[in-house]
Amino acid sequence: MLACMLVLAGMHLFPKNGNPDTVEHSPANSKCFKCHGRPTYTFYNKILGRNVTKRQNPYLMVDSVLFYESNHKSLECPDCHSYKYNHFPHNSELQLEPMPVCLDCHEGDDNYNFETINKEYQESVHAIRHKDAFSCFMCHDPHTYKINVRSDENIDKTIVYDNNICLSCHANFNKYQLISSKRNPNIIKQHDWLPNQIAHFAHVRCIECHTQTTNKTLVAHKVLPKEKAVKKCVECHSQNSILMASLYKFQAKEKRNKYGFFNAAILNNDSYVIGANRNLYLNYLSWVIFGLILLFIVIHAVLRILTK
Amino acid sequence: MNDKIYLYPVWVRLWHLFNALLFLVLIFSGLSLQYSGVPATLIPFKYAVSVHSISGIVLTVNYIFYLFGNYFTSNGRYYKCPLHGMFNRIAKQFRYYSYGIFKNEAPPFPVTADRKFNPLQKLSYVIVMYLFMPLLIISGVALLFPDYIPTQIFSRSGIHLTDLIHISAGFILSMFMVVHIYLCTIGKTTTSNFKSMINGWH
Ligand code: HEM
Numbered sequence: 199m200l201a202c203m204l205v206l207a208g209m210h211l212f213p214k215n216g217n218p219d220t221v222e223h224s225p226a227n228s229k230c231f232k233c234h235g236r237p238t239y240t241f242y243n244k245i246l247g248r249n250v251t252k253r254q255n256p257y258l259m260v261d262s263v264l265f266y267e268s269n270h271k272s273l274e275c276p277d278c279h280s281y282k283y284n285h286f287p288h289n290s291e292l293q294l295e296p297m298p299v300c301l302d303c304h305e306g307d308d309n310y311n312f313e314t315i316n317k318e319y320q321e322s323v324h325a326i327r328h329k330d331a332f333s334c335f336m337c338h339d340p341h342t343y344k345i346n347v348r349s350d351e352n353i354d355k356t357i358v359y360d361n362n363i364c365l366s367c368h369a370n371f372n373k374y375q376l377i378s379s380k381r382n383p384n385i386i387k388q389h390d391w392l393p394n395q396i397a398h399f400a401h402v403r404c405i406e407c408h409t410q411t412t413n414k415t416l417v418a419h420k421v422l423p424k425e426k427a428v429k430k431c432v433e434c435h436s437q438n439s440i441l442m443a444s445l446y447k448f449q450a451k452e453k454r455n456k457y458g459f460f461n462a463a464i465l466n467n468d469s470y471v472i473g474a475n476r477n478l479y480l481n482y483l484s485w486v487i488f489g490l491i492l493l494f495i496v497i498h499a500v501l502r503i504l505t506k
Numbered sequence: 507m508n509d510k511i512y513l514y515p516v517w518v519r520l521w522h523l524f525n526a527l528l529f530l531v532l533i534f535s536g537l538s539l540q541y542s543g544v545p546a547t548l549i550p551f552k553y554a555v556s557v558h559s560i561s562g563i564v565l566t567v568n569y570i571f572y573l574f575g576n577y578f579t580s581n582g583r584y585y586k587c588p589l590h591g592m593f594n595r596i597a598k599q600f601r602y603y604s605y606g607i608f609k610n611e612a613p614p615f616p617v618t619a620d621r622k623f624n625p626l627q628k629l630s631y632v633i634v635m636y637l638f639m640p641l642l643i644i645s646g647v648a649l650l651f652p653d654y655i656p657t658q659i660f661s662r663s664g665i666h667l668t669d670l671i672h673i674s675a676g677f678i679l680s681m682f683m684v685v686h687i688y689l690c691t692i693g694k695t696t697t698s699n700f701k702s703m704i705n706g707w708h
Contacts, residue, residue: 472539
């Protein structure tokens with residue numbers, strides 16, 4: 199807890215968004231990475247009186263590259279884990295220690311509004327059905343979570359990143375079983391009703407259909423029960439596409455671009471959603487041409503009848 | 507009535523019947539896709555997608571049938587447009603449609619066994635069947651497999667460009683259809699061309 203407070207103080211003292219490449223690789227972390235950053239670890243066995251090398255459990259490995267690219271690259275392991283982990287073999291009591299939660303460190307952050315996110319999360323199916331087993335860290339890997347949504351380019355990358363979060367359980371029996379003894383339904387089969395599934399899952403996130411968007415948060419966190427998921431095609435495939443309030447929320451400021459295409463942010467991402475991206479001027483033009491043709495035909499026909 | 511000519515063989519009539527029906531279905535379902543959010547949408551989006559895709563595929567098959575027909579039977583000769591003097595012939599036909607017809611002049615290019623289409627018909631059928639139909643079909647098939655469309659063409663979205671081509675070709679063909687149906691009322695009688703297209707005899 200003390201560590202958290204110190205970190206929090208640090209957050210306010212040192213404005214964030216420093217040059218990401220210059221993050222110092224903390225020596226405190228290196229100590230842990232020696233055993234947790236590679237497939238084997240070596241320690242001095244007091245009883246045998248010599249160094250012993252063993253294999254590390256893959257689930258206990260932390261990728262140092264991803265860690266130093268993550269949001270929390272400037273943190274040290276003991277900011278969240280007990281400093282007692284410096285001792286090896288670790289004291290087995292340490293496993294019982296409660297972990298900090300996001301709000302411990304992120305209270306009162308106007309930029310992200312963690313309180314509202316937390317409230318939305320508390321109302322999600324995950325929290326309601328599995329209160330204790332589930333936590334923010336289930337989706338936000340403590341060691342690799344990197345913010346994607348707040349970037350102007352490459353929304354497709356964000357889509358892959360965000361979908362992999364959900365798929366890490368919903369397409370992975372092992373992790374799913376951490377939380378529920380239920381049978382994990384087959385995602386592909388559950389979405390049989392959706393045509394062009396590959397195209398959809400590559401251009402749209404799970405949360406577009408499964409959460410309730412509000413204008414308070416950039417990423418909606420209230421995952422609804424499956425009955426309330428978006429199933430109507432026109433929710434996306436129309437001029438008032440919900441995509442503008444979710445996937446393209448960060449990019450979407452204008453309803454129309456200067457050439458008259460609706461929901462231009464989608465087009466800027468080299469994506470094209472039938473029904474959502476029609477062009478106002480081309481539409482007008484086509485109706486005018488159609489009208490003129492009808493007019494000519496009527497005049498021609500009338501003249502023909504009159505001169506018969 | 508021994509001056510009748512057998513102009514529309516069965517396969518042309520069958521092709522044309524399917525072509526016309528499919529086109530109507532495609533226009534209605536296509537409009538439903540374009541104007542999906544509009545309350546008075548013609549067909550619900552979900553069904554419009556399937557209807558449009560399936561009838562588009564059938565239309566493609568039907569079009570290939572037409573290409574084969576024109577290639578392997580003598581019907582293809584009606585579509586040959588010699589460039590020499592074409593402009594004058596078209597101008598003549600155009601003058602007829604916009605002036606002569608009201609003076610009850612005789613059509614400058616009456617239908618014979620060797621000349622099924624007047625020059626204007628010929629030109630428009632060739633453009634429609636050998637330019638816009640292929641454009642429409644190729645862009646349509648591409649949209650069925652969006653994963654294979656290059657994401658960027660001339661630094662614009664590939665799918666978007668493909669879609670613009672598809673919609674424009676569809677629109678032009680729809681306009682052709684309207685004019686085409688109207689011009690078909692200009693025959694011996696208002697309905698004689700339609701009867702020909704049903705029984706084959708002109
Ligand atoms: C966009 C869809 C259509 C296309 C592309 C099209 C195209 C054609 C073509 C190429 C021919 C000449 C066929 C031949 O003998 O080789 C033809 C003839 C004809 N079509 Fe269509 N057609 C369309 C829709 C329609 C519709 C909806 C109708 C009527 C409701 C119609 C009525 C006729 C008639 C009466 C003829 C015979 C007169 C003539 O040879 O010009 N067509 N059409």
